[in-house]
Amino acid sequence: MTEENHKLTTTQKILAAIEPLIYAKRKLTMGILLVLTVWFAWQAGHIRRDAGFDKSIPLDHKYMQVLKQYMAEFGGANTVLVALIQKDGKGDMYNEAFLTSLKTATDEVFFLPGIDRSRVSSLFTPDVRYIEVVEGGFAGGNVIPAEYAPNPEMFALVRANVGKGGHVGRYTTKSQNGAMIYSELLEVDPVTGEKLDYAVVSKMLEDKIRGRFTNPKKYVYKLKEAQDGLAAGTVVGEGFVDLGWKLRMETFEVSGPAKDDGSSPDKFKVKGSAVVAELVDNPQYNPDINVHVIGFAKVVGDVIDATMQVVLFLILTLFMTFLLLWLYTGSMKLAILPLVCAITAVIWEFGLLQMAGKGLDPFAILVPFLIIAISVSHGVQYVNAWVGEITLFKRNSFDASLETWRRLAVYGTMAIMTGFVGFALIYTIPIDIIREMAINASLGMFAILITNKVMMPIWLTWIDIGDPEAFRLKQEQRDSVLDPVWEFISNIVRPTPAVIAILAAAALYGWSFWKGEGLQVGDSQDGVPELLPDSRYNNDTNAIGRNFAIGTDIMKVIAEMDAEACVRHDMMDQVDRFGWRMENTEGVQSILSLPWAARQVNAAFSEATPKFKVLPRNQYTMVQAITPIPTSSGLLNSNCSALAVFVFTQNHRAATLERIVHEVNAFNTENAAEFYEVNKDVNAQYCAEKLEKRREAGRTRIAREKYIEAMRKKDKTLTDEKIDANPKVVELTKAADEASEAHKAMDKACPVNFALASGNVGVMAATNEEVHAREKPILYTVYAGIIICVFLSFFEWQSLVAIMLPLSLVSWMAYAVMTILGIGMKVAILPAVALAAGVGVDYGIYVYATFADALAAGFKTRAAYLKTLKLTGKAVIFTGLTLSLGVLTWLWSGLQFQRDMGKLLVFMFMANMFGAILLLPAIASFILKPKELAPGEEPVFKPRH
Secondary structure: OOHHHHHHHHHHHHHHHHHHHHHOOHHHHHHHHHHHHHHHHHHHOOOOEOOOOHHHOOOOOHHHHHHHHOHHHHOOOOEEEEEEEEOOOOOOOOOHHHHHHHHHHHHHHHOOOOEOHHHOEOOOOOOOEEEEEEOOEEEEEEOOOOOOOOOHHHHHHHHHHHHHOOOEOOOEOOOOOEEEEEEEEOOEOOOOOOEOOHHHHHHHHHHHHHHHHHOOEEEEEEEOOOEOOEOOOOEEEEEOOOOHHHHHHOEEEEEOOOOOOOOOOOEEEEEHHHEEEEEEEOOOOOOOEEEEEEEHHHHHHHHHHOHHHHHHHHHHHHHHHHHHHHHHHOOHHHHHHHHHHHHHHHHHHHHHHHHOOOOEOHHHOOHHHHHHHHHHHHHHHHHHHHHHHHHHHOOOHHHHHHHHHHHHHHHHHHHHHHHHHHHHHHHHOOOHHHHHHHHHHHHHHHHHHHHHHHHHHHHHHOOOOOOHHHHHHHHHHHHHOOHHHHHHHHHHHOHHHHHHHHHHHHHHHHHHHHHHOOOOEOOOOOOOOOEOOOOHHHHHHHHHHHHOOOOOEEEEEEEEOOOOHHHOHHHHHHHHHHHHHHHOOOOEEEEEOHHHHHHHHHHHHOOOOHHHOOOOOOHHHHHHHHOOOOHHHOOEOOOOOEEEEEEEEOOOOHHHHHHHHHHHHHHHHHHHHHHHHHOOOOOHHHHHHHHHHHHHHHHHHHHHHHHHHHHHHHOOOOOHHHHHHOHHHHHHHHHHHHHHHHHHHOOOOOOOEEEEEEHHHHHHHHHHHHHHHHHHHHHHHHHHHHHHHHHHHHOOHHHHHHHHHHHHHHHHHHHHHHHHHOOOEOOOOHHHHHHHHHHHHHHHHHHHHHHHHHHHOOOOHHHHHHHHHHHHHHHHHHHHHHHHHHHHHHHHOOEHHHHHHHHHHHHHHHHHHHHHHHHHHHHHHHHOOOOOOOOOOOOOOOOOO
């Protein structure tokens, strides 16, 4: 027995073992699968939204370790900014209507679910203060006094206090016609202990804040009928945004009737279908202001709001696919079957995801589209091969299904496995949202394996084609229409066209490598790239950027030093020089730091004389300059061992972030070198060890907080005493204290360390670096996995060359196309990398298998490829065109990242199709030779598997 025969025999043994499980007990097998599908559908109905800020960032990245270490002192990056701005021509903000709206909005933000109330800041909060020099010393206080009353004298006082406190451009607009409310959200709601529901927060921002001031009417919701002791007409809630049909999906929590014993009344829920909305005048409506809201929670909410539109695009895509399949097969039954399998695969995907304890992140809503695309690709190939068995070999439905399964089982399974490998390898990127997408897509690929390789073969055995001869005649007539096209395309395997195709591919390779070098990892445009440039969110971002001096993009660089070192001129001077370096970096709008504030105070002590706007060299004068600056300013921690330098950037484009990060690292290196030149008692090694001790203490405290958070989640009745007594908590507390003491023991002064980074820009920089570091290695690993799967499919090197070269060309061209279209490599785009390989290898494996089998049967090269086009190639072309037309509708989506994905997928589907139909056979024609036939022997096509 030859080696080849041995391989074929092994494959046949594998198929023989699996085959009875599918065909011997068809009804039983299908019954089990249908029961499982119903079960998964029930599970899928309970899947929940699962958005989260922490899971969108690389928590293990060194920047994020700094963010977590100092979050309690300097805040995090999960901000919500609310700006109220007077409309054009409506004057400044110092009037009763505006300030009343600002006070109300501040209160509403303060009581948002999940808000960190210690970090809500506006002109009405006590942390916003002013200082002035008066006769006999200093005077200061809240910008808006506690005894505020709306009158002209008070308005003039507030205006003066804003100027004295230096708050113009930060807490007010540059022209003082608007004001800002700053706040931060916690991942876990501090009141309920539950994970924050960003959809609820976004909805409240839109309703309780924007709608409250911009809608002249409000909606009062009353019970239609008596319920739970409450009379009909009882008010159960109010809102400022028209819910429309969504009212039926709402739930109102209300208090029941008062109890006789004086205890708190019971709370119960009222469904939206049980209430009626009454429209009344809104007394808080302010026609003179615009409200702008930005933040991660609002982005999530806007994406969720577009979910229904995404579903409509999914339905439209499926409908278009059905029509094209019907046109292609000429049979409604055969047109429906691939779609049923694709939808079933998504049901299994969602069901398995729910059973795995995972939710569906709003930014992963396109993953089901990818699963449907891959499923349809395999389904069309299977139906096409089944029709071929009936028309060419005159088999009945059962035998046609069996032979199709035998021919495509190995190739199809390996093609699906390549997609599984691609999605699974994305899991290696340590960002939770990417890992969840990898799990989600991998479960979908597993579902495709079941629905396309088990369900579909069984269903095809039951397809009644009616009169077999009439069906064959109809299919032959349909196929003959395109015979001239197949004749023309088959010329690609002739030497001259083949060489031209290969040379063209080589030129495209070169162009792709050159153009793809410009691909940005991260955002390549202003605003939030997930939403349209003219979306309300991005318009809000632009409005805030235009009117405020600080911008909406903030990177907080933490200046780390010894405790109380901020009273030393040499330490503060390093921070001041760093601020100057940042302020003069391209892409930075402005900076805010303790030395900057100290210079303002120092000048104030000298009657605001400009020449005194410097850092005092005298330690006691330095103490005088920084004492008026509280820790609530966010510029310093309690013992002055860490200062936050706010770097406000003009945008968050990848190039801007790279430039700023480079300048921070360069200054750190240069500053340290200068320090060691002057201070010979320390060196870089000592200071690196000291910094590691600081970081170790931070990591241990973070681990302690995470452990306590997990404890509270499991048992909400735990008291602080029980938590403190927990052995693990005691161990972590002791370890953190020991690390802190070890850090304090290293008491020699080191240069200020400027640690990256907090703020939303710091998060973006960390994410970009993580994606950039792993994206290419993942691509190479995906290709390694595909190579293994392809080799296991054919056990011949020729398959690797013919299939992998077109596939890799498309991947590199995708980078070039992304560069041209201005699409940055983002978290939401990463699955497309795996999809490109997954769909492309499907096309390649099916085309190569049929072509190689035809050559092995003795057909001449051109005749072999002509047969391939009629058997498999036409299905590849149809699939490429169908999927491309389907995702082409995404270009009208309300989500920018869906539009970007649509452009990318249209290119990938079409490019992979052309690669499989034109380049693959051109390459294969030089490395595969037809079998030599004996005199008089006729070629007989028979698949090797």
